[in-house]
Amino acid sequence: MSAVAAASFELARDSLQAHEPSARLSRLRRLGYQRYRHVRSQIDLFTLWEKRWFFIALIVGALLIVAPTPSGLTHEGQIVLAMSVMATILFITEPVPLPTVPLLIIVGQVALLGLDPTKVAQSLMTDSVLFIMGSLMLAVAIVKQRLDKRIAWWIVRMTGTNIYWISFGITAMCGALAAFIGEHTVAAMMLPVGVTIITLASNDPKNVRNIAAIVLFSISYGCSIAGVATPSGGARNAIIISYWKDFFYNPFDPATYRYLVDYVTWMQYAFPMFLLRLPIVTILLMATFKPETTDMSRSVARLRTQVMMEGPLKPSGWLTIAVFILTILGWIFLSEQLGLGIIALIGVCAFLVLGLVRWEDINSGVNWGVVLLYAAAISLGVEMKATGAAEWLAQSFLFVLAWMGAGTGAAFDLALSLLTIGVSNTMTAGAAIAVLGPIILKTAVVAKVDPIIAGFIAAISSAFGYLTPAAQPAFTIIYASGYLKGADFFKIGIKMMVVSVAILMLLASLYWPMLNH
Amino acid sequence: MRSLFKRTTLSDRQERAVQKTLKNLHAQRRNRFRVLACIDGSDDSFITVRFAARLAPNDDCDIIVLFVRPIDQGLWSGGLQLRLARQNMMDAGFELPGVRDLKKALAILKEEGIDPESWPREASQQDAWGDPAGDTKVEYRSPGGRTVVLKLKTAPDAANGILDQYELGPYNLMILGEPSRWRGEIQSWFDAGVVQQVALMAPCSVLVARKSLDKKGFFICTDGTSRSMQAVRRAAVLAYVAREPITLFSVATTEAGRPAAEEAVANAKALLKAMKIDVADTRTAVGNPAEEIIEASPMHLLVVVTDEGRSRLQRIFRGSTAIEVVRGARTSVLDVR
Numbered sequence: 137m138s139a140v141a142a143a144s145f146e147l148a149r150d151s152l153q154a155h156e157p158s159a160r161l162s163r164l165r166r167l168g169y170q171r172y173r174h175v176r177s178q179i180d181l182f183t184l185w186e187k188r189w190f191f192i193a194l195i196v197g198a199l200l201i202v203a204p205t206p207s208g209l210t211h212e213g214q215i216v217l218a219m220s221v222m223a224t225i226l227f228i229t230e231p232v233p234l235p236t237v238p239l240l241i242i243v244g245q246v247a248l249l250g251l252d253p254t255k256v257a258q259s260l261m262t263d264s265v266l267f268i269m270g271s272l273m274l275a276v277a278i279v280k281q282r283l284d285k286r287i288a289w290w291i292v293r294m295t296g297t298n299i300y301w302i303s304f305g306i307t308a309m310c311g312a313l314a315a316f317i318g319e320h321t322v323a324a325m326m327l328p329v330g331v332t333i334i335t336l337a338s339n340d341p342k343n344v345r346n347i348a349a350i351v352l353f354s355i356s357y358g359c360s361i362a363g364v365a366t367p368s369g370g371a372r373n374a375i376i377i378s379y380w381k382d383f384f385y386n387p388f389d390p391a392t393y394r395y396l397v398d399y400v401t402w403m404q405y406a407f408p409m410f411l412l413r414l415p416i417v418t419i420l421l422m423a424t425f426k427p428e429t430t431d432m433s434r435s436v437a438r439l440r441t442q443v444m445m446e447g448p449l450k451p452s453g454w455l456t457i458a459v460f461i462l463t464i465l466g467w468i469f470l471s472e473q474l475g476l477g478i479i480a481l482i483g484v485c486a487f488l489v490l491g492l493v494r495w496e497d498i499n500s501g502v503n504w505g506v507v508l509l510y511a512a513a514i515s516l517g518v519e520m521k522a523t524g525a526a527e528w529l530a531q532s533f534l535f536v537l538a539w540m541g542a543g544t545g546a547a548f549d550l551a552l553s554l555l556t557i558g559v560s561n562t563m564t565a566g567a568a569i570a571v572l573g574p575i576i577l578k579t580a581v582v583a584k585v586d587p588i589i590a591g592f593i594a595a596i597s598s599a600f601g602y603l604t605p606a607a608q609p610a611f612t613i614i615y616a617s618g619y620l621k622g623a624d625f626f627k628i629g630i631k632m633m634v635v636s637v638a639i640l641m642l643l644a645s646l647y648w649p650m651l652n653h
Numbered sequence: 654m655r656s657l658f659k660r661t662t663l664s665d666r667q668e669r670a671v672q673k674t675l676k677n678l679h680a681q682r683r684n685r686f687r688v689l690a691c692i693d694g695s696d697d698s699f700i701t702v703r704f705a706a707r708l709a710p711n712d713d714c715d716i717i718v719l720f721v722r723p724i725d726q727g728l729w730s731g732g733l734q735l736r737l738a739r740q741n742m743m744d745a746g747f748e749l750p751g752v753r754d755l756k757k758a759l760a761i762l763k764e765e766g767i768d769p770e771s772w773p774r775e776a777s778q779q780d781a782w783g784d785p786a787g788d789t790k791v792e793y794r795s796p797g798g799r800t801v802v803l804k805l806k807t808a809p810d811a812a813n814g815i816l817d818q819y820e821l822g823p824y825n826l827m828i829l830g831e832p833s834r835w836r837g838e839i840q841s842w843f844d845a846g847v848v849q850q851v852a853l854m855a856p857c858s859v860l861v862a863r864k865s866l867d868k869k870g871f872f873i874c875t876d877g878t879s880r881s882m883q884a885v886r887r888a889a890v891l892a893y894v895a896r897e898p899i900t901l902f903s904v905a906t907t908e909a910g911r912p913a914a915e916e917a918v919a920n921a922k923a924l925l926k927a928m929k930i931d932v933a934d935t936r937t938a939v940g941n942p943a944e945e946i947i948e949a950s951p952m953h954l955l956v957v958v959t960d961e962g963r964s965r966l967q968r969i970f971r972g973s974t975a976i977e978v979v980r981g982a983r984t985s986v987l988d989v990r
Binding site for chain 1 (some may be wrong): 683686805893
């Protein structure tokens with residue numbers, strides 16, 4: 137039949153036709169349709185629609201600037217608030233590449249507020265920004281060392297072959313690492329390990345869907361719950377430390393020295409958040425995703441073979457571990473003298489000098505736009521305080537809270553936490569804290585709540601964005617493996633969020649008041 | 654000064670050579686029946702590969718399986734480029750999600766009786782949109798000259814990637830999975846799903862594949878116009894080669910129009926008879942064309958409708974039966990262009 141058909145008809149000639157693309161495209165055809173669309177997108181209405189939030193942000197900003205200045209607020213404060221509102225709209229809706237927002241903030245500070253350009257440039261680079269930049273560079277250096285399989289093997293040597301214990305081991309190990317080197321680093325490093333365990337369990341991912349979810353969420357939640365444990369866990373921590381110093385520290389007033397929060401003090405406050413949630417993660421994962429099998433001995437045996445085939449740890453591996461541990465010790469013992477950022481940069485220099493990482497890798501692995509983003513956001517935050525905008529907003533916010541009966545005590549803490557969670561589910565945690573930080577700290581002052589406690593509540597709550605793959609860096613990286621669905625994040629995330637808020641409230645009301653910092 | 658306004662930096666002679674090469678390549682491809690099967694990794698999307706295998710059974714047919722991967726969003730990963738994690742995965746010997754799905758597509762082709770893995774293969778890669786993983790292509794060529802291509806493409810979004818792929822080599826047929834959402838005409842200007850965007854903008858015929866592989870027969874609709882007759886003829890050839898029975902169908906909007914509808918199917922039947930293609934059944938109905946087609950067709954492998962070739966603006970005012978059927982049918986729909 138087929139032979140007859142081929143003899144009678146030639147599909148290409150007689151059946152459906154392959155038309156040439158529209159003639160109007162002829163000149164651009166070779167450049168590709170996307171580029172045609174790109175050119176077209178510069179002029180047509182669709183782009184205006186796509187970028188509508190950018191124009192809305194501009195219009196809203198302009199209206200806020202020309203509106204009558206409310207009593208108690210200076211005109212400069214009004215401009216800063218308008219800029220913050222515009223930045224928030226752009227952070228959430230992303231109509232333009234996000235690094236554009238910090239550039240606009242910088243331009244706005246000079247053009248709208250009339251600040252001295254040199255001063256604006258100086259306000260961009262603080263120790264916190266250096267710290268965020270150094271941490272990202274360290275992250276690339278560490279991920280490049282390929283220690284993942286060995287770490288996995290250390291985990292299973294301790295935990296055995298039961299999936300429950302392996303999940304707990306992965307969460308604990310990822311947490312222990314993410315507490316010191318940034319959650320995205322650990323997620324990127326451990327992702328191949330997770331996928332190794334999953335693929336070794338079964339050749340068909342569909343047969344081990346729940347195991348895949350458990351293993352991958354163990355990694356991402358391990359990273360996420362530990363990201364708040366130390367200052368080096370994430371940008372948000374460095375930002376709030378920077379705000380405490382900028383807002384409250386006065387070199388001539390010894391009473392304000394407590395606002396210089398060092399590495400160890402931060403850990404005293406926040407590390408219990410990690411320890412308390414560690415067992416809960418495994419329990420929640422097991423309850424949400426019932427594993428298809430509990431015995432992972434097949435995976436473990438193959439993992440062992442792979443590690444054995446790699447041979448003993450090479451000198452570069454040992455050097456990496458040594459530099460990494462020295463950097464952590466530097467953060468713990470020397471951060472008061474040198475600052476967190478400088479120690480991070482010393483670590484990066486050590487990696488480069490020892491030839492453990494190439495500059496090209498760091499250059500392509502770090503998203504420099506993010507460094508710029510945090511620099512500009514912190515700079516704007518400081519300006520919010522200087523112009524009195526933060527205080528005015530804090531008073532208004534507190535008025536609303538008091539009206540709702542949440543003006544003091546645990547209700548106030550809960551309101552701060554929920555506000556931060558709400559915002560951080562819509563944009564990255566660092567940006568959320570950069571925008572909210574000044575308002576929350578000033579609100580705490582007006583409400584006569586300790587700004588240190590309010591700051592911790594905000595910083596820790598910003599890590600409770602659990603509902604979508606885009607809410608946290610570790611989630612985005614894990615999601616990129618292709619094993620998880622967007623709905624899985626919501627399924628487990630909502631439970632995790634409730635438990636986390638409850639634990640945070642307990643710490644805030646019972647444990648933190650006992651710390652005499 | 655003139656060079657400022659020149660589009661290309663190639664000399665005229667080089668430019669002519671490039672154009673000639675492209676022309677030859679296009680001419681070669683025009684002699685092939687090329688089918689583009691688009692997958693997105695979901696289980697349901699692999700039905701496009703099965704359709705491709707069944708509708709392109711001969712050696713003069715090429716099958717291209719396409720997976721479009723969106724460009725990474727840098728800031729979501731908190732400042733560490735997502736590509737670092739991807740690179741780490743690849744270094745560890747794991748494939749990107751799309752590669753896994755393309756391999757699955759290969760296994761499905763094997764189940765359908767096409768085994769490209771036994772043919773010589775050629776792989777190529779190129780950077781796209783600054784992403785190091787870029788566009789990757791593996792081409793299998795059978796001794797009979799047939800090719801099966803697996804392509805992992807990077808693009809700003811899936812619809813864009815699929816339409817761009819059309820530019821790289823015209824296709825006779827694009828096969829897409831079932832749409833998860835379908836907006837109205839005006840709303841689709843701003844927010845259309847992937848399938849809708851491609852179905853509306855593709856220059857070639859589009860098959861929207863639903864779970865109908867267990868059914869038999871082409872349900873070919875005609876309204877008697879010359880455009881529609883052309884479509885009937887071309888779809889009937891495809892049905893004949895795929896060894897599927899043909900049902901001809903025409904709808905009259907009023908009872909008075911029924912004789913015209915009957916005449917349309919009779920003409921179509923005569924046309925196919927002249928081509929020595931048998932027609933299993935002919936039917937007519939009275940009512941709204943799109944509704945009647947959707948109502949009468951669920952038990953067939955696919956419905957064939959003729960695209961009216963209307964622009965967006967025209968569709969807003971006059972509508973399009975073809976698009977309505979693509980949207981609402983309970984079986985697969987072939988929109989012939």
